[in-house]
Amino acid sequence: MNTTTPSKLEKILAEGHFAVTSECGPPRGANGEVVEEKANLIKDHVDAINVTDNQTSVVRLCSLAACIRIKQMGLEPVLQMVTRDRNRIGIQSDILGAASFGIHNILCLTGDHQHFGDHPQAINVFDLDSTQLIQTVKLMRDKGELLGGFEMKELPKMFIGAAANPFADPFEIRVARLAKKVAAGCQFIQTQCIYNMEKFKTWMQQIRDQGLHEKVAILAGLTPMKNVGMAKYMKNRVPGIDVPDDIIERLAAVPKEKQADEGIKICVEQIEELKEEEGIRGFHIMAIEWEEKVPEIVEKAGLYPRPEIKVSEN
Amino acid sequence: MIMARPKPIEEIIDEIKDFNKVLIAGCDGCVTVCEAGGIKEVQVLASALRLYFGKERKKLEIDETSLTRQCDKDYLHELLDKIDDYDAVVSLACGAGVQFMAEMYRKKPIFPGVDTCFIGVTEERGVWAERCQACGQCILASTGGICPITRCSKRMMNGPCGGSEKGKCEVSPDTDCGWHLIYERLKELGQLDFFAEPTDPKDWASSRDGGPRKIVREDVRQ
Numbered sequence: 001m002n003t004t005t006p007s008k009l010e011k012i013l014a015e016g017h018f019a020v021t022s023e024c025g026p027p028r029g030a031n032g033e034v035v036e037e038k039a040n041l042i043k044d045h046v047d048a049i050n051v052t053d054n055q056t057s058v059v060r061l062c063s064l065a066a067c068i069r070i071k072q073m074g075l076e077p078v079l080q081m082v083t084r085d086r087n088r089i090g091i092q093s094d095i096l097g098a099a100s101f102g103i104h105n106i107l108c109l110t111g112d113h114q115h116f117g118d119h120p121q122a123i124n125v126f127d128l129d130s131t132q133l134i135q136t137v138k139l140m141r142d143k144g145e146l147l148g149g150f151e152m153k154e155l156p157k158m159f160i161g162a163a164a165n166p167f168a169d170p171f172e173i174r175v176a177r178l179a180k181k182v183a184a185g186c187q188f189i190q191t192q193c194i195y196n197m198e199k200f201k202t203w204m205q206q207i208r209d210q211g212l213h214e215k216v217a218i219l220a221g222l223t224p225m226k227n228v229g230m231a232k233y234m235k236n237r238v239p240g241i242d243v244p245d246d247i248i249e250r251l252a253a254v255p256k257e258k259q260a261d262e263g264i265k266i267c268v269e270q271i272e273e274l275k276e277e278e279g280i281r282g283f284h285i286m287a288i289e290w291e292e293k294v295p296e297i298v299e300k301a302g303l304y305p306r307p308e309i310k311v312s313e314n
Numbered sequence: 315m316i317m318a319r320p321k322p323i324e325e326i327i328d329e330i331k332d333f334n335k336v337l338i339a340g341c342d343g344c345v346t347v348c349e350a351g352g353i354k355e356v357q358v359l360a361s362a363l364r365l366y367f368g369k370e371r372k373k374l375e376i377d378e379t380s381l382t383r384q385c386d387k388d389y390l391h392e393l394l395d396k397i398d399d400y401d402a403v404v405s406l407a408c409g410a411g412v413q414f415m416a417e418m419y420r421k422k423p424i425f426p427g428v429d430t431c432f433i434g435v436t437e438e439r440g441v442w443a444e445r446c447q448a449c450g451q452c453i454l455a456s457t458g459g460i461c462p463i464t465r466c467s468k469r470m471m472n473g474p475c476g477g478s479e480k481g482k483c484e485v486s487p488d489t490d491c492g493w494h495l496i497y498e499r500l501k502e503l504g505q506l507d508f509f510a511e512p513t514d515p516k517d518w519a520s521s522r523d524g525g526p527r528k529i530v531r532e533d534v535r536q
Contacts, residue, residue, distance in 0.1 A: 084468070088515065110475055113467050115485045124468070131472035132515045147515060165476030173474065173497050176509045180472055184512040192476055239477040239484035 004187070005141070007104035007159035008076045008309050009048040012282075013188065013217045017307045018275065019282030021078060021190065021219060022294050023050035024070070026061035035066040039075055041291045045298040047306055048076040048105055050190070050284070054085065057117025064094055068101045078161065079103050082111025087127040088136065088147050095137060099156030107161040107190065108133035131184045134160055138185030160185055164218075165192035166203035167242035175206040182216045189216055190284040193223035195234075196242040197273065204279055213279030220274045223286045224293060225263035228252045264297060271301035315435070316344040316408045317442045318351060318428040323362055326404060329425040330363075333374065333401035338363075338427065339393070339415070340380030341407035348442050350428045351406030353380040359406070359427065384411025390418050397422055450520030450527065456508055458499030465492025471513040 003010045012019045022042050027034040039049055049070055053063040067077035079098050081091065095106065110130040114122045128136060137160050139145050144155045162181045166174050178189065194200045200220075207213050225231045228251040235243035247266065254262045267285075274280045283303070287293050298304050330336045338356045346352030360378045367374040377400070382389045384407035393415075397403070402423040405412045409430040416424040432444040447464045454461060463469045467485040474493030477484025481494045500506050518524070 110468055110470060112477070113485045115467075126469045127518065128515050129468070129470040129472050130475075131512045135512060135514065163476065168474065168476045168478045169480055169491070170474075170478070170494055170497055173509065176506075177472070177474070180509065180512050183510075239479055 005104050005157040005159045006102075007048075007157075009078070009105050010159040010187070011309050012047050012307055015307070015309070017282075018280075018303060019048075019217070019219060020046045020298055020303050020306065021048045021050060021282065021284045022046045022291070023052055023080075023284070023286050024066065024291065025052050025055060025289070026063065026066045028058065028060050030061065032061060032065065032069050035061070035069050036073060038291045039070050039073060042294045043073070043075050045295040045304055045306065046285075047282075047309075048078050050078040050080055050107060053080040053082045053109070053111070054117070055080075055112070057084070057112050057114040057119065057122075059118060064098055067098060067103050071101055071103055076105070077103055078105040078107050080107045080109060081133065082109045083126055083128045083130065083133055084111035084114065084124050087125050091128065091133065092136065092140065092146055095140060095156050095158065096152075099154075099158065104157055104159055105161065106137055106158045107163065108137065108186070109163055130162055131181055134162055134181055134184040134186050142185075159187055161188040161190060162186045163192065164189045165240050166194075166200055167192060167196060168240045171199075171203075174203060175210060175212070178207065178216075179210060179212055182212055186216055188219060188281075190219045191221040192240060193221045193234075193286060194270065194274075195247050196244050197270065199242060201277065204277055208279055217281040218279055219282040219284040220271075220277075220280050221284045221286060222267050222270055222297075223288060224267040224290065224297065225251055225259075226290060227256065227259040227263070230263075264293060264300070267297055268300045271297070271303070315347050315433070316410075316430060317348045317432050317434045317444070318345050318408055318430045319348075320350050320355060320359070320406075320428055321426065323359070323366070326359070326425070326427055327363065327366060330374070330402060330404060331367075331372070335375040335377075335400050337377050337379060337393075337397075337400040337403045339384070339403050339405050339407070340378075341382075341384045341405075341411050342380055343383045343385070343407070343411075345407060345411075345428060346380075347436065349440075351408075353378070355406055356380055359404075381407075384408075385414055387414070387418065390415055393419070447521070449516075449518070450524075451517065453516075456513075458496050458503060458505065458508075460492060460496045460499055462492050462496060465490070465495065467492075471516060 003014050024038040051063045051066040063080050067079045070077040108130050114124050137158050140156050144152050164178050231248045231251050234241045251259050338360050340351050340353050340356035356378045360376045363376050397419050404425045404427040406427040412426045433446040434442050434444045437443050466473050467483050478491040483489040483491045
């Protein structure tokens, strides 16, 4: 079993288990204990915990600090990093800082435009994009070089991930774009949340046709719906999310107080169905401000207990 | 062309209200094309200002002129004999013209009369759109003649991002997704190979990130 880093997530995937990840959104304030509380809700049911990086361009406690807290709890963080707010100097510096605390997973993202967030007046950076961030981490890890050419003595051992949205347009370019990320050095993918299973399976077929599922571990992204209002909002207001009408109809058909349970049920059914899809190597459950439901989903989907993996530090 | 739009008149009134004699100077170059700072706009602005100050019973004399180009010393020299007749100048040229005039006439307050916006094209009369960010290292050869730095809201070099929907940008349904346009054009040209390999990080030193830029060409220098 070959692994490139000390990442527990990488080991679980290499051993052929379905991986389970989830995410914590840090608070809009300086209270780091919120991160620990959220991590505690899910820690026994997931292999790694993503920490979002100022998601939707709203200022929050930084991903790196939150990842350090999670690491110091003895858990496995995935450092999400967007290229919107820092240039290549800041980005490489943060990667080294993360590595110095034994953080071994990174999710490379371009990030939402600041227009969506609480500081639409801000300048954006975008010195690199997500694909170039993948290239950068790989260069640092495998060649021990910074983009500027400096050779380091201690290398950051990062398991490199990225996002993929099979539902954005143009659809026919989506697999080519993933192929580019894989060519850049991406090792795992966490997809945008899936509701349109038919379209997702068409995308997976194209992935398999190109043999990409053998080069990169694809974790299917899932976000349980809390109610029909959330489903409608996701469909109409969130760019790049494809919610078919039958999901909305199914939620609308049950009384309001039962809609959350129905949302969980849909999510569990999706996991069961996707387990059968060749090339799906795990699940990324993004229960937005609903972290307490992750254990229930993981258990009902037959993904509990999580495999015991011995990780040697560094 | 450099595209600009007229400043709100309140802003210009505030700039000049304490003077007695002001020159409004247009430019016959780009700002004439985008109908923001040519002789026509000079005349309209001067009339509006006269009307305003007349109503306010404030004696403020306003003269009108327009220069062939305010980014050229030879044309700026045309004001040499009369500049001292005025307390101040409102220049309707782009930001470069305003600054070049201020450099030449150091003791004269020169105020901007337009907001300079971008390098762009006239899509139709009254509609101007950005096409170039002057990054100093043109990559259009490999992107189907469509610039991702300008047309992608996140200036991605390996787009489109996950927010592209029905050919539109996640930032606004009125904005085309630049990478969708690039993809369609490359497909038409039979050049989709471009998508196979990641594009390396760009050297931004030739853009404004390298500091104020200058081109010195000995072959044409006198």
